[in-house]
Amino acid sequence: MPETLSPEQIAFYAENGYLVLENRIPAALIDRLRAEIAGYVDQSRSLTASTDQIDLEDTHTPQTPRVRRIKLPHTHNAVMRDLMYSDLVLAPARDLIGPSLRLHTTKLNMKSAGFGAAVEWHQDFAFYPHTNDDVMAIAVILDDMELVNGPLMVFPGSHLHPIYDHHVDGVFAGAMDLAACGFDMKDAVPLTGPAGSISIHHGRIVHGSAVNRSDRDRRLLFYEMMAGDAFPIMGSLTKWHGIEEYNTRLLCGEPTLEPRVHSIGARIPAPLPAENFTIYEVQKTLKARAFETVK
Ligand SMILES: O=C(O)CCC(=O)C(=O)O
Numbered sequence: 001m002p003e004t005l006s007p008e009q010i011a012f013y014a015e016n017g018y019l020v021l022e023n024r025i026p027a028a029l030i031d032r033l034r035a036e037i038a039g040y041v042d043q044s045r046s047l048t049a050s051t052d053q054i055d056l057e058d059t060h061t062p063q064t065p066r067v068r069r070i071k072l073p074h075t076h077n078a079v080m081r082d083l084m085y086s087d088l089v090l091a092p093a094r095d096l097i098g099p100s101l102r103l104h105t106t107k108l109n110m111k112s113a114g115f116g117a118a119v120e121w122h123q124d125f126a127f128y129p130h131t132n133d134d135v136m137a138i139a140v141i142l143d144d145m146e147l148v149n150g151p152l153m154v155f156p157g158s159h160l161h162p163i164y165d166h167h168v169d170g171v172f173a174g175a176m177d178l179a180a181c182g183f184d185m186k187d188a189v190p191l192t193g194p195a196g197s198i199s200i201h202h203g204r205i206v207h208g209s210a211v212n213r214s215d216r217d218r219r220l221l222f223y224e225m226m227a228g229d230a231f232p233i234m235g236s237l238t239k240w241h242g243i244e245e246y247n248t249r250l251l252c253g254e255p256t257l258e259p260r261v262h263s264i265g266a267r268i269p270a271p272l273p274a275e276n277f278t279i280y281e282v283q284k285t286l287k288a289r290a291f292e293t294v295k
Contacts, residue, residue: 002095003087003091003092003094003095004087004091004092004095005019005092005095005096009021009095010095010096013096013200013202015156015157016156016157016159017154017156017157017158017159017160017201017202017204017205018154018156018189018191018199018200018201018202018205019092019096019199019200020191020192020193020197020198020199020200021092021197021198021199021200022193022194022196022197023194023196023197024088024092024196024197024198025083025088025140025196025197025198026196027195027196029079029083030142030195030196032079033079033080033083033140033142033221034142034219036077036079036080037070037108037110037142037219040053040054040067040070041065041067044056044060044062044065044066044067045062045065046062047060047062047065048061048062052071052072053070053071053072053073053076054067054069054070054071055067055068055069055070055071055278055280056068057112057115057116057117059115066112066115067110067112068109068110068116068117068280069107069108069109069110069278069280070107070108070110071107071278072105072106072107073106073107073108073221074103074106074223075106080106080108080221083140083221084103084106084223084251085251088198089138089140089198089223090251090252092138092198092200093136093138093200093225094252096136096200097134097135097136097226097227098134098227098228098253099252099253100227100228100229100250100252100253100254100255100256101225101226101227101228101250101251101252101253102225102226102227102228102230102246102249102250102251103223103224103225103249103250103251104128104135104224104225104226104238104249105222105224105239106221106222106223106224107221107222107224108219108220108221108222109219109220109222110217110219111149111150111209111212111217111218111219111220112212112217112218112219113149113212113214113215113216113217113218114212114213114214114215115211115212115213116150116211116212116217116218117211117280117293118150118208118209118210118211118289118291118292118293119208119209119279119280119283119291120174120175120176120208120283120286120289120290120291121175121176121178121183121206121207121208121290122166122174122175122176122206122207122208122279122283123158123163123164123166123176123203123204123205123206123207124137124203124204124224125163125203125204125266126163126164126166126174126176126267126269127166127174127236127237127269127279128203128232128236128237128238128269129163129232129233129235129236129266129267129268129269130203130226130230130231130232130233130236130238131229131230131231131232131233131259131260131261131262132227132229132230132259132260132261132262132264133159133202133203133204133230133262133264134226134227134230134260135202135203135204135224135225135226135227135230136200136201136202136203136224136225136226137200137201137203137222137223137224137225138198138199138200138222138223138224138225139152139191139198139199139200139201139220139221139222139223140198140220140221140222140223141193141194141195141196141197141198141199141220142195142217142219142220142221143195143216143217143218143219144193144194144195144216145190145191145192145193145194145195145197145218145220146190146192147190147192148213148214148216149212149214149216149217149218150209150210150211150212150213150214150218151190151191151192151209151218152190152191152199152201152207152208152209152220153188153189153190153191153207153208153209153210154188154189154191154201154205154206154207155183155187155188155189155205155206155207156187156189158183158204158205158206159202159203159204159205160204161204161206162265163204163265163266163267164176164181164206164267165177165181165267166267166269168285168286168287170271171271171272171273171285172269172270172271172272172273172282173273173282173283173285173286174269174279174282174283175208175283175286176206177288178206178290179288181206183206185290188208199220203224203226208290208291209291210291210292211291211292211293225251227260228250228253228254228255228256229256229258229259229260230259230260231259233266233268234268235268235269235270236268236269237269243257273285
């Protein structure tokens with residue numbers, strides 16, 4: 001028996017590769033999360049370069065602080081960590097990919113009013129191929145997300161497609177050439193919803209988002225996870241520090257040493273650019289961009 005999703009929602013996700021659950025997170029908790037974020041923005045006033053926790057927009061200065069992303073918030077923020085372990089987040093994931101779930105990573109993409117950076121079209125599975133594709137990202141919508149403020153956009157059903165080439169000149173670039181892969185931007189669906197909603201997208205779905213030129217923030221707190229029996233394929237960008245550490249990332253359910261292996265098709269994200277990167281940095285190597293950048 002599903003814990004929280006209806007059979008129709010489960011069938012919709014299987015067919016389309018995404019789901020929006022409106023008003024799932026209580027308003028008081030959204031306020032709490034926003035207050036936590038304000039603390040990070042305050043910290044950024046003393047920064048001239050990104051840190052392990054705070055990733056800065058290219059146009060950041062200490063006088064006009066511009067945070068692009070809060071990195072791995074579950075490792076340094078108790079409110080965001082507690083939400084990750086709660087049924088608000090985990091129950092729908094269990095309904096979709098089973099009782100055993102493992103964390104892949106967390107991030108809070110700020111996409112602030114006026115300048116928040118675009119993310120070019122990509123499939124998460126191109127970054128971290130696994131032995132099966134019960135892999136998903138759950139995003140907590142922290143501000144009303146509408147067409148104007150750079151919503152996450154997806155191509156419905158594209159989670160059933162192959163993994164597209166995310167390389168430029170033979171080097172992993174973290175994004176695909178949309179037109180060359182046969183997509184038309186007009187077919188993309190924005191995952192809009194009021195603050196407090198969550199969106200869920202499949203690890204293989206083609207997705208991206210434009211610059212936020214509006215006067216309203218668009219912040220998304222991502223919890224990326226997979227089934228407990230999905231193991232990274234060699235060359236995946238998944239961090240691997242041995243089985244003991246891997247098992248500390250179980251969010252619920254039992255550990256296993258038996259990967260479930262499906263013949264699903266994958267690509268290895270290699271070779272990598274010389275410099276250490278985030279998705280924003282690696283996508284700078286693209287020759288063709290779908291979205292404008294902020295100067
Ligand atoms: O924040 C967004 O709109 C897109 C996020 C995303 O796809 C990513 O960070 O991998």
